[in-house]
Amino acid sequence: MTTPAGAIPYFDGHSDTISECAHQGWSLRENEGHLDLARLSRFQKAAQVFAIFANAAKFPEGTLWAECQKQREVFLAELAKNAGLAVQCRTGADMDAAAADGRTAALLSIEGAELLDCDPEKLETAASWGVRLVNITWNHVNALSGTNKEQPDRGLTDKGRAFARQAARLGILLDVSHLSDPGFWDLAELGLGPLAATHSNARALCGHPRNLTDDMFRAVRDSGGVAGLNMYEDFIGGTHSLDDAVRHVEHFLEMDGEKTVALGGDWDGCELACGWTGVQDLPALWDALDGRGYGRPLLEDIFYNNWRRVLG
Ligand SMILES: [Zn+2]
Structure with a gap:
């Protein structure tokens, strides 16, 4: 049994492909990485969140804002070159129109x-660009919070709380992947709306601090947010097999996560598990879940509708 991509909807919450386009000169249309518009166009309908990403340790101090603007320009230029395949979307209506057009959102x-x-203030500029999600931190500690890699005992600072409130006011969702555990709980306590763990798995199955504890998953669920399944082998654990990936989905489902679990492949930001080489391998996950008896409505929620609801 192999379901063709053309019968599968796709909505994924995290890819680092744009930073590769900016630095390696990749084309978004077709490249040797995990994801490109040609491959996304094979799905029944497709939506992808593209992250602007930079490792601050590799940039001279004071240059990250310029880098952020540069990557946004690359994003726009790649979309302009491929207007027949994809279009930037800000709202749910935009996403539905893109799907009706057969273009990737x-x-x-x-x-x-x-x-x-x-x-x-720069967050306000980002909102004007149509940015829909922001991580308070990546791996490196910043003025807003510790991370799950650096100063993991440090939660949100006052500045971090103010930043989070500003994001919520601007309609930008807060992404808790990478945030320290105390930072997560500080943010959850603010009650600013749906929390997104765009690319994090279950810590109960793979004890990496980038993954969510069961309590964190429930807090994301209860906020009306989503947790995207990350295909990075280090976050899947086990033998990095498809069964191991499926177990993370099932663990979340067992916590009433039907409307919470979603996709967050970490495409072009990780070493993929399951021997995968990119998004073209996702139908295998669909088939594995289908083979366990989960019906199409639930699979459509995981593969598309849950992200669509939260970002609509
Ligand atoms: Zn990440």
Whole structure:
């Protein structure tokens, strides 16, 4: 049994492909990475969140905002070159129109507030660009919070709380992947609306701090948010097999996560598990879940509708 991509809807919450386009000169239309518009166009309908991402440790101080603007320009230029295949979407109506057109809905996010100099005013500029999600941190600690890699005992600072409130006011969802555990709970306590763990798995199955504890997953669920299944082998754990990936989905489903679990492949930001080489391998996950008896409505929620609801 192999379901063709053309029978599968696709909505994924995290890819680092744009930063590769910016630095390796990749084409978004076709490249050797995990994801491109040609492959996305094979799905029944497709929507992808593209992150603006930079490792601050590799950039001279004071240059990240310029880098952020540069990557946004690359995103726009790639979409302009491929207007027949994809279009930037800000609203649910935009996404539905793109799907009706047979074009990939391209959404923008920012992975790490340091790209905005942790500045609420620059966040406002990002909102004007149509940015829909922001991570308060990536791996490196910043003025807003510790991360699950650096200073993991440090939660949100006052500046971090103010930044999060500004994001919520602007309609930008807060992405908790990478945030320290205390930072997660500080943010959850603010009650600013749906929390998105765009690319994080279950810590109960793979004890990496990038993954969500069961309590965190329930908090994301209860906020009306989503958790996107990350295909990075280190976050899947086990033998990195498809069964191991499926177990993360099933673990979330067992916590009443039918409207919470979604896709967050970390495309072009990781070493893929399951021997996969890119988005073209996703039908295998669909078939594995289908083979376990989950019906099409639930699979459509996981593969598309849950992200569509939260970002609509
Ligand atoms: Zn990440």
